[in-house]
Amino acid sequence: xxxxxxxxxxxxxxxxxxxxxxxxxxxxxxxxxxxxxxxxxxxxxxxxxxxxxxxxxxxxxxxxxxxxxxxxxxxxxxxxxxxxxxxxxxxxxxxxxxxxxxxxxxxxxxxxxxxxxxxxxxxxxxxxxxxxxxxxxxxxxxxxxxxxxxxxxxxxxxxxxxxxxxxxxxxxxxxxxxxxxxxxxxxxxxxxxxxxxxxxxxxxxxxxxxxxxxxxxxxxxxxxxxxxxxxxxxxxxxxxxxxxxxxxxxxxxxxxxxxxxxxxxxxxxxxxxxxxxxxxxxxxxxxxxxxxxxxxxxxxxxxxxxxxxxxxxxxxxxxxxxxxxxxxxxxxxxxxxxxxxxxxxxxxxxxxxxxxxxxxxxxxxxxxxxxxxxxxxxxxxxxxxxxxxxxxxxxxxxxxxxxxxxxxxxxxxxxxxxxxxxxxxxxxxxxxxxxxxxxxxxxxxxxxxxxxxxxxxxxxxxxxxxxxxxxxxxxxxxxxxxxxxxxxxxxxxxxxxxxxxxxxxxxxxxxxxxxxxxxxxxxxxxxxxxxxxxxxxxxxxxxxxxxxxxx
Numbered sequence: 001x002x003x004x005x006x007x008x009x010x011x012x013x014x015x016x017x018x019x020x021x022x023x024x025x026x027x028x029x030x031x032x033x034x035x036x037x038x039x040x041x042x043x044x045x046x047x048x049x050x051x052x053x054x055x056x057x058x059x060x061x062x063x064x065x066x067x068x069x070x071x072x073x074x075x076x077x078x079x080x081x082x083x084x085x086x087x088x089x090x091x092x093x094x095x096x097x098x099x100x101x102x103x104x105x106x107x108x109x110x111x112x113x114x115x116x117x118x119x120x121x122x123x124x125x126x127x128x129x130x131x132x133x134x135x136x137x138x139x140x141x142x143x144x145x146x147x148x149x150x151x152x153x154x155x156x157x158x159x160x161x162x163x164x165x166x167x168x169x170x171x172x173x174x175x176x177x178x179x180x181x182x183x184x185x186x187x188x189x190x191x192x193x194x195x196x197x198x199x200x201x202x203x204x205x206x207x208x209x210x211x212x213x214x215x216x217x218x219x220x221x222x223x224x225x226x227x228x229x230x231x232x233x234x235x236x237x238x239x240x241x242x243x244x245x246x247x248x249x250x251x252x253x254x255x256x257x258x259x260x261x262x263x264x265x266x267x268x269x270x271x272x273x274x275x276x277x278x279x280x281x282x283x284x285x286x287x288x289x290x291x292x293x294x295x296x297x298x299x300x301x302x303x304x305x306x307x308x309x310x311x312x313x314x315x316x317x318x319x320x321x322x323x324x325x326x327x328x329x330x331x332x333x334x335x336x337x338x339x340x341x342x343x344x345x346x347x348x349x350x351x352x353x354x355x356x357x358x359x360x361x362x363x364x365x366x367x368x369x370x371x372x373x374x375x376x377x378x379x380x381x382x383x384x385x386x387x388x389x390x391x392x393x394x395x396x397x398x399x400x401x402x403x404x405x406x407x408x409x410x411x412x413x414x415x416x417x418x419x420x421x422x423x424x425x426x427x428x429x430x431x432x433x434x435x436x437x438x439x440x441x442x443x444x445x446x447x448x449x450x451x452x453x454x455x456x457x458x459x460x461x462x463x464x465x466x467x468x469x470x471x472x473x474x475x476x477x478x479x480x481x482x483x484x485x486x487x488x489x490x491x492x493x494x495x496x497x498x499x500x501x502x503x504x505x506x507x508x509x510x511x512x513x514x515x516x517x518x519x520x521x522x523x524x525x526x527x528x529x530x531x532x533x534x535x536x537x538x539x540x541x542x543x544x545x546x547x548x549x550x551x
Contacts, residue, residue: 002028009201010037013045024050058095065090067097071104085115092122092134098200099136102188106143118142140206143188150174158189159207161254163199167191273301304328323362329371360385373397376418380405389430404428413439420462425450432474436461442485448472458483470494470514480506493517504528515540 010016020033024046027033035042043051059067066076068090073079078086093103107115121142125134134142144152154174162170190198199207246252251272299319305327317323360368361384369392370378378393379402390410393401398416406427412435413419419439425431426446434450435457448468455477456469462485469478470490476497480486481504492498493514501518502525503509510530515537524544526537 002030003033004031005033007033007035010035010042011039013039013042016042017045059097059100060095061091064093064095064100067100068093068104071101072107074108081112082115085112085119088119089115089122092126093139094133094135096136098202099134099139102136102143102203103139106146106188114146117146121145136202137206137209140188140203140210144210155188156207156211157254158197158199159204160211162197163189163204164196167195167197170197317362321363323365325367326362326365327367327369329369330373363387366390368392371395376400378402382406406430409433411435413437413441415439416441436463443467466490473497476500478502480504482506484508489513496520499523501525503531512537 005019007016007019016035020027022045024033040053043053058064065086069076069078069086072086073082089103089107090100093099103118107118122134125138125142126132129138144155147155157174158170188199188203192198253272255273300322301320302322303325304317304320304323305325306329317326359379359381361381363384364387365385366387367390368388369390371394373395374397375395376397377400378398380388382403382405385405386407388405388407390412391405391408392410392412392414393416394414396415396417399418399420401419401423403423404411404425407430408428409430410433411425411428411431412433413422414435414437416439419441422441422444424446425434425444426449428446428450430452431450432452433455434453435455436444436459437457438460440462442462442464444463444466446468447466448471450472452474453472454474456472456475457477457479458466459479459481461483463483464485464487466480466486466489468490469475470492471494473494474497475495477500478495478498479500479502481502483506485508486506487508487510489509489512491513492501493516495514495518497520498518499520499522501515501521501523503512504525505528507529511534512526512531516539518540521540521544524537524541526532526541531537
């Protein structure tokens, strides 16, 4: 079989061997395997005729200057007041794309005075090193020296610890810093398509080197403990996550304890903690009264994510008034102990055993994900929930949800097979995404009022009608699948902005009115329903395909 394989940043021969094996002959004629690496040794075991190498050279002066201007000015040439500075700094920079991108992007939008300071620093480095160009390590040292204290902390946090973490989560570590504010240090770090923090591995390596140099004289004062080398000879390893262990780290801000077991009373141990992720934790509050770390979490906590199949009780959270994001999951369909009565002061224990409830009253909460099999009733306190933007619910036992917060922009209900009725969505004026999967809900009351709704997904539900969907004039995407009880749709002709329409396995739908009026439609998928082979659907499908071909 003829293949094209691209493998980037291969460090060890074994990494390449795992993909292509010992020989290249088993790939079909015409196949191409492109490998990038800093290690020439990785290709030594392969025939040089079949695996030729190409040594990447530095950019020439013209290419380097254009790339510098692209990052510094977002154009291929300099601007008059910066011509001299651009030439001086550009010519003094090592002609490697990453080095040019770093210094060019670092200077973007800065004043003449700041450019002059960079020029002065570059000239000083050239004079002290007796070199003709400034390398990446030296450029990073210069840029690091220009950062303020918080920016330096952010750079080291990303380089040493949280590259790849969701930027929205990571921002909780830094007071008054959010991804949209620009304090994520472009170009030293970037935010990817999925909101993940990205930092080039060379920059991460250089950042760790800076950290090690700064902490070498005072290992006790280190912000992180990082050990990546010398692990192959370890014969014994002990992690004892006790309260005393964590009390030695009063400045701890970020804690991820996936698969970890802890014990003890953690009261006062996490005075500075702002982000906790504890997934697949062996938590059992029935058998172990010592585990009080969740009830005693610090009021400063902003993000809490806990997932455990053995979680038998909902943690006590009433003191977490600063909480911005809460994700709780037990991942277990078996009956669990009802939540503590402290969450529902108006209920007594007997009532809760009969009908477990969870009351939400976090004034700063913006994101809530609950997947708790023991919850039957979910209650929101409208006066206490004023900033909630995203709500994701799942749980086979959930039967009742109180009035939904008016501030929601994303609502996702998944696997709530006992939930037959949803409170009216009228008044959710900011709701832009609504997903409903595997639920017993038969009707969405107030659907026609969701004027800001852009995406509506309904799958495997007992929904019987979608009255009002034809009035959702902001809708861009409408996906319906496996809705066996849905036999008709209202006229869709007013959905002028609709780009995606999918109706799959909704067997009873025999007609789709207004389909010809959907002038913005880019993708149409009608299958598994009575309307699939109608002349109307086939004509519209041809028009959509023709438009996509033209564009």
